[in-house]
Amino acid sequence: MWKPDRSAPMPLYRQIVEHIERGITYAQLPPGSVLPSERKLAEQLGVNRSTVVQAYEELRASGLVESTVGSGTRVSLTKWGVSPLHTPNWRLYTEGGTFLPNLPFMRRIREVTRYDASIINMASGELSSDLFPNRIVSRILREESFDEHLGYDDPQGYLPLRQALVNKLLQDQNLITSETSMLITSGSQQSLYLITQCLLSPGDAVAIEDPSYTYSLPMFQSAGLRIFRLPVHADGIDPEDIITLYKNHRIRMVFLNPNYQNPTGTTLSDVKKKRVLAIAADLRIPIVEDDPFSLTDFRGSIPTSLKSLDKDGIVLYIGSLSKTAASGLRIGWLVAPQSVVDRLSDARQQMDFGLSIIAQWTAERLLASEEFDKHIKELRQSLQQKQLLMLEALTHTLQDRISFVPPVGGLNVWCKINHAIDDGKLLEEAIKRGVVFVPGSVYGSEPGHVRLSYAKPRPEEIAIGISAFAEALERS
Amino acid sequence: MWKPDRSAPMPLYRQIVEHIERGITYAQLPPGSVLPSERKLAEQLGVNRSTVVQAYEELRASGLVESTVGSGTRVSLTKWGVSPLHTPNWRLYTEGGTFLPNLPFMRRIREVTRYDASIINMASGELSSDLFPNRIVSRILREESFDEHLGYDDPQGYLPLRQALVNKLLQDQNLITSETSMLITSGSQQSLYLITQCLLSPGDAVAIEDPSYTYSLPMFQSAGLRIFRLPVHADGIDPEDIITLYKNHRIRMVFLNPNYQNPTGTTLSDVKKKRVLAIAADLRIPIVEDDPFSLTDFRGSIPTSLKSLDKDGIVLYIGSLSKTAASGLRIGWLVAPQSVVDRLSDARQQMDFGLSIIAQWTAERLLASEEFDKHIKELRQSLQQKQLLMLEALTHTLQDRISFVPPVGGLNVWCKINHAIDDGKLLEEAIKRGVVFVPGSVYGSEPGHVRLSYAKPRPEEIAIGISAFAEALERS
Ligand SMILES: Cc1ncc(COP(=O)(O)O)c(C=O)c1O
Ligand SMILES: Cc1ncc(COP(=O)(O)O)c(C=O)c1O
Numbered sequence: 043m044w045k046p047d048r049s050a051p052m053p054l055y056r057q058i059v060e061h062i063e064r065g066i067t068y069a070q071l072p073p074g075s076v077l078p079s080e081r082k083l084a085e086q087l088g089v090n091r092s093t094v095v096q097a098y099e100e101l102r103a104s105g106l107v108e109s110t111v112g113s114g115t116r117v118s119l120t121k122w123g124v125s126p127l128h129t130p131n132w133r134l135y136t137e138g139g140t141f142l143p144n145l146p147f148m149r150r151i152r153e154v155t156r157y158d159a160s161i162i163n164m165a166s167g168e169l170s171s172d173l174f175p176n177r178i179v180s181r182i183l184r185e186e187s188f189d190e191h192l193g194y195d196d197p198q199g200y201l202p203l204r205q206a207l208v209n210k211l212l213q214d215q216n217l218i219t220s221e222t223s224m225l226i227t228s229g230s231q232q233s234l235y236l237i238t239q240c241l242l243s244p245g246d247a248v249a250i251e252d253p254s255y256t257y258s259l260p261m262f263q264s265a266g267l268r269i270f271r272l273p274v275h276a277d278g279i280d281p282e283d284i285i286t287l288y289k290n291h292r293i294r295m296v297f298l299n300p301n302y303q304n305p306t307g308t309t310l311s312d313v314k315k316k317r318v319l320a321i322a323a324d325l326r327i328p329i330v331e332d333d334p335f336s337l338t339d340f341r342g343s344i345p346t347s348l349k350s351l352d353k354d355g356i357v358l359y360i361g362s363l364s365k366t367a368a369s370g371l372r373i374g375w376l377v378a379p380q381s382v383v384d385r386l387s388d389a390r391q392q393m394d395f396g397l398s399i400i401a402q403w404t405a406e407r408l409l410a411s412e413e414f415d416k417h418i419k420e421l422r423q424s425l426q427q428k429q430l431l432m433l434e435a436l437t438h439t440l441q442d443r444i445s446f447v448p449p450v451g452g453l454n455v456w457c458k459i460n461h462a463i464d465d466g467k468l469l470e471e472a473i474k475r476g477v478v479f480v481p482g483s484v485y486g487s488e489p490g491h492v493r494l495s496y497a498k499p500r501p502e503e504i505a506i507g508i509s510a511f512a513e514a515l516e517r518s
Numbered sequence: 519m520w521k522p523d524r525s526a527p528m529p530l531y532r533q534i535v536e537h538i539e540r541g542i543t544y545a546q547l548p549p550g551s552v553l554p555s556e557r558k559l560a561e562q563l564g565v566n567r568s569t570v571v572q573a574y575e576e577l578r579a580s581g582l583v584e585s586t587v588g589s590g591t592r593v594s595l596t597k598w599g600v601s602p603l604h605t606p607n608w609r610l611y612t613e614g615g616t617f618l619p620n621l622p623f624m625r626r627i628r629e630v631t632r633y634d635a636s637i638i639n640m641a642s643g644e645l646s647s648d649l650f651p652n653r654i655v656s657r658i659l660r661e662e663s664f665d666e667h668l669g670y671d672d673p674q675g676y677l678p679l680r681q682a683l684v685n686k687l688l689q690d691q692n693l694i695t696s697e698t699s700m701l702i703t704s705g706s707q708q709s710l711y712l713i714t715q716c717l718l719s720p721g722d723a724v725a726i727e728d729p730s731y732t733y734s735l736p737m738f739q740s741a742g743l744r745i746f747r748l749p750v751h752a753d754g755i756d757p758e759d760i761i762t763l764y765k766n767h768r769i770r771m772v773f774l775n776p777n778y779q780n781p782t783g784t785t786l787s788d789v790k791k792k793r794v795l796a797i798a799a800d801l802r803i804p805i806v807e808d809d810p811f812s813l814t815d816f817r818g819s820i821p822t823s824l825k826s827l828d829k830d831g832i833v834l835y836i837g838s839l840s841k842t843a844a845s846g847l848r849i850g851w852l853v854a855p856q857s858v859v860d861r862l863s864d865a866r867q868q869m870d871f872g873l874s875i876i877a878q879w880t881a882e883r884l885l886a887s888e889e890f891d892k893h894i895k896e897l898r899q900s901l902q903q904k905q906l907l908m909l910e911a912l913t914h915t916l917q918d919r920i921s922f923v924p925p926v927g928g929l930n931v932w933c934k935i936n937h938a939i940d941d942g943k944l945l946e947e948a949i950k951r952g953v954v955f956v957p958g959s960v961y962g963s964e965p966g967h968v969r970l971s972y973a974k975p976r977p978e979e980i981a982i983g984i985s986a987f988a989e990a991l992e993r994s
């Protein structure tokens with residue numbers, strides 16, 4: 043990201059003018075392009091808003107950009123005041139396509155955290171850097187000599203990685219599978235994407251938990267799916283609700299995150315899990331089990347997966363290294379009947395031709411290393427400690443203004459706010475005070491919740507973050 | 519991939535029976551699953567067909583599988599002869615979705631090359647292993663200590679990699695851009711996918727070259743696009759044809775591979791390139807420039823890119839490391855107006871949350887290393903030599919039965935067969951003789967061509983491969 047150089051003799055506003063002029067000259071900002079608002083650009087560049095105002099004024103004076111009330115500042119269509127209209131109407135293109143943009147709240151959060159490293163981030167569903175296995179990864183790269191084939195890989199993913207995962211799943215989770223039933227994906231996200239794109243058709247009805255992470259994914263709407271909700275209670279969904287949704291809407295698939303559900307933290311009991319499977323078997327509808335958190339269990343007792351109980355080939359199981367090692371590895375896996383794996387890997391070839399062998403090789407070495415289990419143990423302890431810090435701060439500052447049930451795993455505390463609030467206002471007030479979280483409406487239909495993550499902030503930031511959040515709550 | 523163990527005391531057919539029983543028991547092959555044909559499974563496992571026949575007979579005898587003429591062998595719906603129907607009808611799911619499967623020829627080629635390493639591969643568009651920069655990559659991993667943030671990356675991709683590419687593009691191709699106008703993608707493939715998914719809508723008309731690589735991508739049909747063709751002549755497309763297609767079909771985008779076009783090897787002259795841009799400016803339609811081969815120019819004189827001539831922000835430029843370094847790195851880039859980059863990176867977050875940082879870091883180090891330019895020089899020489907071997911063999915064995923124009927870059931020779939042939943028959947005859955190529959019909963509408971790639975076979979395989987191909991041609 044370009045930033046003005048504060049030590050240069052040229053005034054900041056002039057540097058901004060020249061930067062934008064360059065963008066226009068090299069067609070990075072073709073005629074008609076929308077420039078960021080003054081507030082937003084100032085935020086991005088880390089300068090005063092008045093500096094941006096001055097830069098935009100100079101650009102307007104030269105005729106390069108135009109401002110109109112309502113539609114903001116744009117690069118002039120008649121560039122340099124002479125040339126006729128020669129550029130595709132990019133706006134028309136970028137507003138087309140079957141792909142819906144991300145939710146405004148998620149975009150806002152990304153924007154703020156992208157340009158301001160000092161903000162306390164209780165919105166992100168990722169681990170803090172000190173919890174990543176950086177030391178192990180550097181050691182692997184340094185010491186274990188990479189000598190893999192650098193060509194297009196097997197469409198299902200790097201075979202040794204699939205084998206390592208087959209072993210891990212058996213060992214840790216009593217989940218029996220084989221490398222032919224596994225597809226390596228770019229995190230859970232790509233598994234979900236492939237399923238929604240390749241196994242379902244526009245107009246199909248599916249059931250998802252409410253609230254749920256899935257609900258936050260415009261991917262489901264982009265695929266044209268009709269979404270029906272399974273309310274999540276203190277002990278998770280009620281399996282019988284699946285029957286009702288099937289009767290009323292002929293749902294064709296059920297998406298569940300049974301262990302340390304995001305965002306509520308609930309875990310389905312084994313009794314409920316078996317009932318879910320029995321119902322799905324009766325109705326003959328597949329269950330997608332998104333299971334990124336089970337290894338985070340604070341006590342080290344990994345909850346049962348639906349897949350390990352599945353004897354009929356009903357469950358599509360999704361795992362990921364994102365929440366237990368590092369999200370930047372982009373390594374996830376899908377365990378499914380072989381015909382499903384074949385179909386999805388064939389489609390994935392068309393999207394991106396598979397994952398980088400270097401990332402997959404690193405993941406395989408990581409899983410195979412003796413240090414990995416130790417890493418998981420330490421991770422559990424750190425997460426538990428950070429959760430404790432958050433619970434203490436919440437109890438201390440917010441007492442009976444919120445309520446929550448602390449989960450014994452996962453990365454989040456799901457808080458109910460005990461008075462009516464305006465999600466958007468609360469978020470902006472929090473941002474002003476240097477903290478972000480995810481408004482509950484992102485995940486579901488019931489108003490008045492927030493998701494506070496303890497995984498990303500540093501321990502010493504947690505109490506400060508909660509205080510700032512409490513103040514924001516006061517104001518909204 | 520599981521294979522029977524030839525040194526074990528248990529007979530091979532029995533091992534296959536038990537392997538399939540395990541698959542059924544653990545629901546990897548749920549009831550109703552289709553098993554591979556006897557021929558195909560024998561090919562995959564590297565055993566005689568009779569061994570598979572015996573295994574299937576035993577499975578049928580136990581009631582676990584059923585065979586019917588026409589629909590092949592399947593896992594019984596009434597598993598173990600007792601349990602009722604409990605499994606989703608996976609066939610219905612895998613045949614649904616908006617995603618079309620890969621072309622049958624491409625699937626057949628993949629299948630054959632996947633299980634038979636001895637086949638001479640003149641079908642693959644990738645380099646042979648000895649041309650990959652394995653030595654440099656191992657050195658980088660070993661010596662340059664990895665210490666990057668392992669969290670979710672910037673949606674546009676790893677900043678230092680974008681910066682390195684901005685420098686390279688300027689240096690090598692006189693293409694001026696900036697890191698804010700660039701998106702790192704999983705090869706060219708993902709750039710194309712993002713463009714077809716996010717900037718175009720079902721029903722939109724687009725123009726592509728005929729023949730072209732693009733034509734081989736079911737991705738275009740999956741996105742619901744209507745495809746219109748620009749015939750490729752000895753000197754590439756005729757720019758005026760764009761006007762005709764616009765008038766007749768209101769095409770909304772043009773896809774071109776102007777340098778060492780795949781499969782024909784043609785390069786557009788600068789005069790034609792300028793005319794293409796002038797026409798696109800007039801009609802206000804974007805050009806997608808897919809440019810993976812320009813660095814392979816045998817003489818080291820890199821052809822002009824459309825993007826470097828583009829002053830109006832018309833061109834979406836796509837590059838890749840696949841054809842000049844290694845396809846298994848899965849690193850490509852898109853250079854585009856910022857609003858387009860924003861839109862595509864937002865959508866990509868929903869598909870896969872971006873690329874692995876480890877792969878991107880390695881690519882950045884590779885581009886920055888002093889050895890990279892030397893690698894490219896050696897690559898050019900090797901490709902030229904291999905092409906020469908192929909041309910000699912073709913002239914020697916096939917003389918006037920085929921005709922071709924050898925390109926001075928790229929990876930392929932596009933051959934016209936001087937008599938009527940049946941694509942499918944020719945391919946099967948070639949496979950029987952241990953060689954694969956891509957039938958021309960995969961790339962376009964004009965019959966009677968084949969694409970022979972010299973990049974993947976080893977030098978000593980080329981003459982043998984061409985002889986085998988000549989024999990196959992004799993028989994079809
Ligand atoms: C329940 C759940 N599934 C999937 C994901 C996607 O993660 P990744 O693609 O990094 O594995 C997340 C991330 O927040 C998640 O919480
Ligand atoms: C013209 C062209 N574009 C794109 C690709 C896709 O390659 P990658 O995604 O590996 O960059 C290929 C590969 O054959 C190609 O020939």
